[in-house]
Amino acid sequence: MCEPDPGQEAVDLVEADAVPQGYCHVLDGLDALDQPVALVHERSDALRRMALFDVVTNNSDRKGGHVLAMADGHRYGVDHGLTFHTDPKLRTVLWGWAGEPVPADDLTRIARLADQLEGELGEELTFLVTVDEVAAAVRRCRRLAEAGVMPVPDGRWPAIPWPPF
Secondary structure (H helix, E strand, O other): OOOOOOOOOOEEEEEOOOOOOOEEEEEEEEOOOOOEEEEEEEOOHHHHHHHHHHHHHOOOOEOHHHEEEOOOOOEEEOOOOOOOOOOOOOOEOOOOOOOOEOOHHHHHHHHHHHHHHOOHHHHHHOOOOOHHHHHHHHHHHHHHHHHOEOOOOOOOOOOOOOOOO
16 A cells, blocks of 8 residues: 655645745745745656646646655656546646746657557547547647647636645
């Protein structure tokens, strides 16, 4: 049985002026006592790959509690079906890489995934999601691979799920 490490927080709320080294700042807000806080997440390869997964699947509900930090550094994402919609609905707490270049090896993986989604993998997925949803995932992969940078919120849809945890 795998249990998250209670000593690690991949996504957290911290005092606004105390963003830990090695973490990405996502947004500022106020806590229940109207004290300034910052939503942050670790800057790790594992979490960046989860953010890429969110972009490709159009995840509309990646909350902080949906990221399980394991003692060995692995990160599990808890997902529950608010993905693959054909309309842009990306809502995630993992915006810390917004506008940053995607590493070349990840871009290669994304392009390969697009090819697989246009083939056998896409056919297999149509037992779980619609043909249009698979086609939308292919378009997201192609756009991401072509742009070479992580997307930024466009303001047409709330960028952060509520509540964020």
